Amino acid sequence: MNVALLIVDMQNGCRKQTQCxxxxxxxxxxxxxxxxxxxxxxxxxxxxxxxxxxxxxxxEFEYVDDLITKDTDIVIYKEQCNAFWETNLDCILKEREIDxxxxxxxxxxxxxxxxxNGAVERGYNTFLLQNGIAGFDADEIKKIQLLRPVISYKAIxxxx
Numbered sequence: 001m002n003v004a005l006l007i008v009d010m011q012n013g014c015r016k017q018t019q020c021x022x023x024x025x026x027x028x029x030x031x032x033x034x035x036x037x038x039x040x041x042x043x044x045x046x047x048x049x050x051x052x053x054x055x056x057x058x059x060e061f062e063y064v065d066d067l068i069t070k071d072t073d074i075v076i077y078k079e080q081c082n083a084f085w086e087t088n089l090d091c092i093l094k095e096r097e098i099d100x101x102x103x104x105x106x107x108x109x110x111x112x113x114x115x116x117n118g119a120v121e122r123g124y125n126t127f128l129l130q131n132g133i134a135g136f137d138a139d140e141i142k143k144i145q146l147l148r149p150v151i152s153y154k155a156i157x158x159x160x
Contacts, residue, residue, distance in 0.1 A: 085118060099124060
């Protein structure tokens with residue numbers, strides 16, 4: 001199994017928009033743990049940034065301060081909720097022979113669900129990162145994780 005981690009929209013502007021700041025910050029912590037593990041094992045980490053959050057010249061467009069990124073991460077810019085739509089994400093994943101993606105980030109109700117669906121439609125084994133999803137409503141985040149395959153840190157450690 002060739003797997004990649006997708007970190008979606010963990011940007012200052014996104015954090016500013018949500019009322020669930022505690023959940024957002026907790027998701028960042030969990031994402032940092034998993035992304036560190038992925039990098040240590042030489043699995044790719046994709047950072048997906050929403051161009052509509054404020055544009056490259058604004059502080060809203062930047063990653064939240066607590067998110068750990070590395071120069072080896074692959075950055076994808078998107079304009080739609082689905083990170084696969086009108087981006088080169090699918091091409092890069094196929095070039096690297098990735099067949100499984102783990103999705104984390106913001107917003108569960110929009111970009112996470114749409115990116116999840118985009119991955120499934122393209123034939124990837126697709127999971128949401130347990131505790132690595134943020135959104136606008138804590139109850140909706142829970143519902144979304146109940147309705148889709150979720151993978152934990154321990155399971156990732158075991159399989160990789």
